[in-house]
Amino acid sequence: MELVLDTVRKTFGGVVAVDDVSAVMPQDRVTALIGPNGAGKTTLFNAITGFDPPDRGSISFGDQRIDGLPPWRVAELGLIRTFQTPVGFTTLTVRESLLAAATPHFAETPVGALGLSRKARDHERASGDRAEEITAELGMAELLDVRTDELSAGDRKLLEFARSLMAEPKMLLLDEPAAAVAPANIGRLSQLVRRLCDERGLGSLIIDHNLSFLMQIADEVHVLDRGALLASGPPAEIAANPDVMRVYLGEDGAEGEGA
Amino acid sequence: MTNPIFWVGVLTLAAIYASLAMALNVESGWGGMWDLGIAGLLAAGSYCYVILTADPDLGMRFAPGLSMWVAWPLSALFTGLVAFAIGAPALRLRREYFLITTLAFAEIIRQLVVIQADFTRGTLGIPNINRPFDSFVTGRDYNYVLLGIAVVAAAVMYLVTRQVGISPFGRTLRAARDNEAVALALGKRVNRMRIKTFILAGVLIGATAPVYLFYIRAISPQLFAPGITFTVWTALVIGGLGSIRGGLAGAFVLIVFTEAVGLIEVDPSHINILVAIEPFLVGLLLVLVLRFRPDGLFSERSAFGAGNRAAGRSAGDSRPAGAAQGSGG
Amino acid sequence: MQNVVFGIVTGSILAVATLGFALVRQTENFLNIAHAQMMALGAFVGVVLVDTYGMNIFLAGAITVIGLGALGVVLSAVFFQPVRHQGGTVLLFTSIGLALMMYAAILALFGTQARFYPDVSGGLHRFAGIGIATNELVIIGLAFGSIAALQIFLNSTGLGRAIRAVASNDDLARVRGVPVRTVSNTIWFISSAFGAMAGVMLGVLGAVNTEIGWHNILIVLAAAVLGGLRSITGVILAGLLLGIMMDVSALFIPTAYRPVVAFGVLVAVLILRPEGILSVQRRKDAVVA
Ligand SMILES: Nc1ncnc2c1ncn2[C@@H]1O[C@H](COP(=O)(O)OP(=O)(O)OP(=O)(O)O)[C@@H](O)[C@H]1O
Ligand SMILES: [Mg+2]
Numbered sequence: 001m002e003l004v005l006d007t008v009r010k011t012f013g014g015v016v017a018v019d020d021v022s023a024v025m026p027q028d029r030v031t032a033l034i035g036p037n038g039a040g041k042t043t044l045f046n047a048i049t050g051f052d053p054p055d056r057g058s059i060s061f062g063d064q065r066i067d068g069l070p071p072w073r074v075a076e077l078g079l080i081r082t083f084q085t086p087v088g089f090t091t092l093t094v095r096e097s098l099l100a101a102a103t104p105h106f107a108e109t110p111v112g113a114l115g116l117s118r119k120a121r122d123h124e125r126a127s128g129d130r131a132e133e134i135t136a137e138l139g140m141a142e143l144l145d146v147r148t149d150e151l152s153a154g155d156r157k158l159l160e161f162a163r164s165l166m167a168e169p170k171m172l173l174l175d176e177p178a179a180a181v182a183p184a185n186i187g188r189l190s191q192l193v194r195r196l197c198d199e200r201g202l203g204s205l206i207i208d209h210n211l212s213f214l215m216q217i218a219d220e221v222h223v224l225d226r227g228a229l230l231a232s233g234p235p236a237e238i239a240a241n242p243d244v245m246r247v248y249l250g251e252d253g254a255e256g257e258g259a
Numbered sequence: 260m261t262n263p264i265f266w267v268g269v270l271t272l273a274a275i276y277a278s279l280a281m282a283l284n285v286e287s288g289w290g291g292m293w294d295l296g297i298a299g300l301l302a303a304g305s306y307c308y309v310i311l312t313a314d315p316d317l318g319m320r321f322a323p324g325l326s327m328w329v330a331w332p333l334s335a336l337f338t339g340l341v342a343f344a345i346g347a348p349a350l351r352l353r354r355e356y357f358l359i360t361t362l363a364f365a366e367i368i369r370q371l372v373v374i375q376a377d378f379t380r381g382t383l384g385i386p387n388i389n390r391p392f393d394s395f396v397t398g399r400d401y402n403y404v405l406l407g408i409a410v411v412a413a414a415v416m417y418l419v420t421r422q423v424g425i426s427p428f429g430r431t432l433r434a435a436r437d438n439e440a441v442a443l444a445l446g447k448r449v450n451r452m453r454i455k456t457f458i459l460a461g462v463l464i465g466a467t468a469p470v471y472l473f474y475i476r477a478i479s480p481q482l483f484a485p486g487i488t489f490t491v492w493t494a495l496v497i498g499g500l501g502s503i504r505g506g507l508a509g510a511f512v513l514i515v516f517t518e519a520v521g522l523i524e525v526d527p528s529h530i531n532i533l534v535a536i537e538p539f540l541v542g543l544l545l546v547l548v549l550r551f552r553p554d555g556l557f558s559e560r561s562a563f564g565a566g567n568r569a570a571g572r573s574a575g576d577s578r579p580a581g582a583a584q585g586s587g588g
Numbered sequence: 589m590q591n592v593v594f595g596i597v598t599g600s601i602l603a604v605a606t607l608g609f610a611l612v613r614q615t616e617n618f619l620n621i622a623h624a625q626m627m628a629l630g631a632f633v634g635v636v637l638v639d640t641y642g643m644n645i646f647l648a649g650a651i652t653v654i655g656l657g658a659l660g661v662v663l664s665a666v667f668f669q670p671v672r673h674q675g676g677t678v679l680l681f682t683s684i685g686l687a688l689m690m691y692a693a694i695l696a697l698f699g700t701q702a703r704f705y706p707d708v709s710g711g712l713h714r715f716a717g718i719g720i721a722t723n724e725l726v727i728i729g730l731a732f733g734s735i736a737a738l739q740i741f742l743n744s745t746g747l748g749r750a751i752r753a754v755a756s757n758d759d760l761a762r763v764r765g766v767p768v769r770t771v772s773n774t775i776w777f778i779s780s781a782f783g784a785m786a787g788v789m790l791g792v793l794g795a796v797n798t799e800i801g802w803h804n805i806l807i808v809l810a811a812a813v814l815g816g817l818r819s820i821t822g823v824i825l826a827g828l829l830l831g832i833m834m835d836v837s838a839l840f841i842p843t844a845y846r847p848v849v850a851f852g853v854l855v856a857v858l859i860l861r862p863e864g865i866l867s868v869q870r871r872k873d874a875v876v877a
Contacts, residue, residue, distance in 0.1 A: 049444060075446030083444070089437040091559065092430070100434040101445045103427040108452055110459040113426035124427060147560075148437075167445045293677070348859040355619055355680070359809050360858055363851035366806050370848045485802060489684050496681060535696035542688030549682050550671055 001027040001062040003048070003079070003171060003205065008057035008067075010040070010047050017043040019227035020057065025220075027062075027171045028201040030193060032214040032235075035224035036247060041207045042084055044224070045173055049081045050074040061171075078170025082163075082177060084207075086156035090149040094140070094159055095131055097148055101166035102127035127166065134162045139188055153180040161189065165196075172204035178213045186210070190217045211248075215239060223247070265522075267402045268474075273514035274409035275471050278416040280494040280506030282463035285420050288501035288559065289429055290456040291436030293358045296345065297491050299365025300461050302483035304338040304468030306372055309385055309478050317385065320377040327391060331469050338465025339458045341368075346457035350450060362485065372480045384479030388472050405473055412470045413507065416463065421503050423459070424562070432456060433501075433563075486538070493545045499555025502562035509555065513544060589718050591835045597724045599831025600731035601789045603824045605804065606811040607735060608782030610823050613812065614755040615775050616668070618679035624805035625690035626780050630656055630787025631796045632698045635705055645705070649788050653781045660780020661773050669772075687801065694798050702797040727789050734785065735824060738778065742820075747774055807847065810854035 003025040010018040017040045025031045033041050046052035048059055050071040059067040066074050075081075089097045106112060107120040115121065135141045138158050143151065151159065161177050174193075178186045194217045196202040208214050214221070214235075221238040223230040225247050231238060238244055279297060286292045311330035315322040325333075349360040372379045379385075396404050423429045435442035435449045442449050472478060490513070498509020517540045525533050548555060609623045630652050637648035667686050671678050710722030742748040750766040751774065790800065807830065815826030830850055837849045 051440065051443070071440075071443035072446050072448050075444055080446075081444050083441065087438055088441060089434040091437055091563075092434055093563075096430055096563070097434065099427065100430050100442075103431050105448065107427045108431050108447070109428060110423065110455055113423045113428035115422065115426055120427065163441075163445070348855070352858055355676075356813065356858055358680075359619075359813055360855055363806060363810065363854050367848055367851050367855075370845070370851075374842065374845060374848075484799075485805075486688075489688060492681070492684070531699045532696045534700065535692035537692075538688045538695070539692030542685040542690075542692065545685030545688070546667060546682055549674075549678050549685065553671075553674060553678060 001170070003027065004058075004060050005044075005048070006058045006060075008044070008047055008054045008059060010043050010052065010054050016227045018047060018054070021224070021227075021229050022057075023222055023229060023232065025171075025205050026203060028197065028203045029219040030197050030203055030217050031205045032218035032221040033205060033207045033224060034209075034211065034214065034221060035230075038226075039224040040227040041224055042175055043227075045081055045175055045207070048074070049079060049173065075167065078168070079173060080164040080167045080169035080171075081173035082160035082175055084175040084179075086153065086160045088148040088156055088159055088163070091147060093145050093147050094135065094151070094162075095128075095144045097159060097163055098131035098134070098166045099124070099127050101163045102130070102168075131162075131166065134165055137188065137192055138162055139185055154182050154185065157181050158185060158189070169202060172202065172206075174204055174206045174208075176208050177206060178208050178210045186213055189213075193217055264399055264402050267406050269515055269518040270511075271402070271406045271409045271474055272518070273511045274406070274413040275467065275474060276491060276494050276514055277413045277507045277510035278409075278467040278470070279464060279491045280498065280510045281413075281416045281420045282460050282467065282506075283491055283495055284500065284502075284506045285423055285463070286456050286460040288495070288505070289424060289432045289436065290453055290460075291432075292350070292453060292457060293354070294361045294457075294460070295358050295485070295488055295492075296361030296365035297464065297488040298483040298485055299345070299361075299368040300338050300342060300464040301468055301471065301487065302365070302368050302372060302480070303341040303461075304334045304465030305472055305478055305483070306379055307337040307465070308334040308469045308472060309388060310378060312389060313385060317380065319380060327389060327469070331466070334468055335462045335466035338468065339462035341465075342458045342461025343454065346454050346461075350453050350457065362488075365483070365485065365488065369480050369483045372483070379480075382480060384477055386477040388476055388478065390473045390476075408473065409470055412467060416467070417504075417507055419463070420506075424503050428452075489545075490541055493541050495555075497544055497548045497555055499557040499559065499562075501559030502555065502557035504562070505555055505557050505559075508557060512556070513541065516544070517541060591839055592832055593718055593720055593724075595832030595835035596828065597720075597727055597793070597831070598835055599828035600728045601786050601793075602807060602811050602831050603827030604731045604734060604782050604789070605786035606808050606815065606823050606827050607738065607820065608779040608786070609808050610812050610815070610820070611755075611775055611782075612779045615751065616672075616679070616772070618676045618683065619809070620779075621680065621683040621805060622663075622687040622690055623683075623779070623783050624803075624808055625687045625694070625801040626656060626660060626783035627787035627790065627804055628694055628798065628801035629659075629690060630784030631791035631800055632694060632703070632787075633784070634788040635703045635791055635796045636698070638705055639703065645792070649785070652788055653785045656784035657777040657781030660776045660783075663780075664772070664776040687805075691798070691801060694801075698798065700798055702795045704795055705792050723792055727792070730785070731789070734782070735820075738782075739820065747771065751775060803847070807850050810850045813854060814857055 005021055005023045007020045007022050008018055009016070009020050021044065033044070035041055043052065047054040050066070050069050050073065053068055057067070058065060061077055061079055064077060066077065089100065092100065104120070104123055107117070107123070112120060132141065132144070135144055138161070140155060140158055143155060148156065148159065157177060157180055161174060164172055178189060181189065190213055193204055197204070206214060206218070218235050220232065221235050222232045223238060223244050230247060231241050231244055279301070283294065283297060286294055308330050310319065310321060311323060311325045311333060312327050313319055313322045313324070315324050345361065345364045349357055349364065352360055373381050376383070390405070391408065392404055393401055431442070431447060432452065435447055435452065439449055475482065494510040494513045495506045496509065497513055498505030498507065517537050520540055521533070521536055605627055609620060612620045612623070633652045633656065634648050637643045637651060638645055663686065667682055668679060671682055712719045712721050713725070742752055747770065750771050753766055754768070754771050787800065811826045811830050812823060814830065815822035830853065833853060834846045834849050838846060
């Protein structure tokens, strides 16, 4: 199964934020999406996940057209995204946030609230165990009962990632998951992303400015520049591409240091 | 003090407001829907109940004369239906637009009651509403029966809303309130869930309406002016929006306080002041609580046991079971 | 046609009231529910000055408007300034609390009896079969005069421009050294004075009772929302339109439906705007932020 973009375009007033992008991202691989600030990466995520539908072009996941679907429907199909600015469920604890992500629809009704369904209770218990596992792997086990708005920015970023794992994803869309995360935790993060892909076939599409992090885990890299796809290929090839280096070093040197 | 029957009445009223405030908390505290249309829902439930049970001799166009035990659940369901009719369009709007729309709908309902006098007797109102068990207990003693009914209603309301609050459903509601975009990104059908919550609040308010009528005894459209909405909100804000016990505690504080001050002897020539005391105190309490204790008496944080880094305790939910009966009786 | 004229009179009063309301909404960023109680207070203070103290209606009106404008400044300092940092919802609920307290004060001071301004209609003029009383002409004149004066003030004085700067972007204005305090006081003065003026006008045309505030808050909200909370011209048009619709509808349906028409129009406009008003924008904010 794959995520397929076909000449996707999105404009804001006069600004062409995404300029006829076509790409194929396998659901069971790790794909990186890089590009300088304002290249249109987040806009592309918003288009894929239904938050800000594209002006034209088509997006499909597996054999399902997903452009024009509402965000919750895209998520139901298994495309789970995270957000660049990790605000999260401010007043919920880490544990509550993770459990909320895992709660099935049938428990989310006033009648379901009565807690009569055995299935819902079993699901809740299993989710609790999974929440503890995931937070342990990300080194944030001791934060389970801390409110989201009391977490550091880095921990909130990790929570974004953990939360998306709880929602039964088929493919993850991670918007700068490593930004503000402590270096030790970036290691855990990249291991986990890689392992999920290799062992369980759960691939991801990752935006980040930390190129060393991405180059280690990505199978394929797409470079976006001013809305258009500049280059695509395996990490080594991209690292050697003079156009990519020019975009990064010439216009935004600071961002290129990671490479 | 004074006369025990007076205090029985005060506690009855407090229990009724507590029920309304707890119902409001589900949609506003946890659901994040700032509903200023409580009066409208209460009017819908009240008039539904009154019309279904009215004495055919009153000359209303539709008076099936149903038993109150049939009319009671029907009123709750009807109010849920009205909530759906309001919520489905209004929930497409956010924040203050939602608030204005619900306020406007409530006022429309009240005006419709005035205008549809064939069915509702308009501003004439309907006196002498039948009350449960009043053939067995009469006179002053009936006030104790009424207190019992109101306290049981408040206790049931407490248990129901608490269950909603601590359930996965309540958790997702709070999540979507905190961050709609993230909830959507996780596949939550936020709007559908909110409509269901709005209907639930309608059913709960509609179920409380007959108790309110037993207390008031006579119904007329003025009862459902926006004032009652503001009083319920004040109770909830005082108690703590989003906490499990907030509505309960806030209503008792507010009602006991305003009624007690009403006891102060006032010269009959200053009758105006007597009339003004209640709105003044409600307003003053609201202003003071918002200024000095914006989270209310009980905060949402205390209700859902979020520890902090230092305390690091586990998120066991607070278990205040029995508190309802305790303060209600 | 006659009803259109009534509607224009109602609409001008509504425009004045709503403009005061919208000014606070734009600059202080909350819906001031107490605004309509200021209208009620204006109607009462005016009627007391005229009826009890035998004052000339114009003098009484001027004293009421200036006095209540000043009161508005004091109330804002006492009630709203201290909770300003807590944001729009706390301010909104504080304004509900203040509205209840003002309502109580009106009940205590003026009692529950309806009161009336002495007949100041001053004769009927007829133009092509349509009648309009002198006082109605004066009301329309004063309403548009004040609105025009406000426009001129906002556009061509330093303070007025500062207010517009605050209305468009509070933080920027603060950084640029706009005297925020003075600006805020001026806004409250104008807003309350406009509310009081609308109250006196309403009183002159009808009965003065303690419920004026609660009856009008919804109509003012409706006009403010219809006009778009951020546009002065929009507010004026919405006020006029709503006034005309309410009075013209009286030809086809019982007058009892008058407020229902206002709220019905409000609800219809809110709901029929296909994208909703804030829903989409807020969603985007959350994503892009
Ligand atoms: N809602 C919006 N309205 C108007 N313009 C927008 C909107 N969202 C994004 N843009 C513009 O689209 C372009 C792409 O923005 P986008 O956020 O997608 O960039 P990005 O690649 O994610 O950058 P960064 O690395 O800084 O996150 C920018 O010029 C931005 O200003
Ligand atoms: Mg971005």
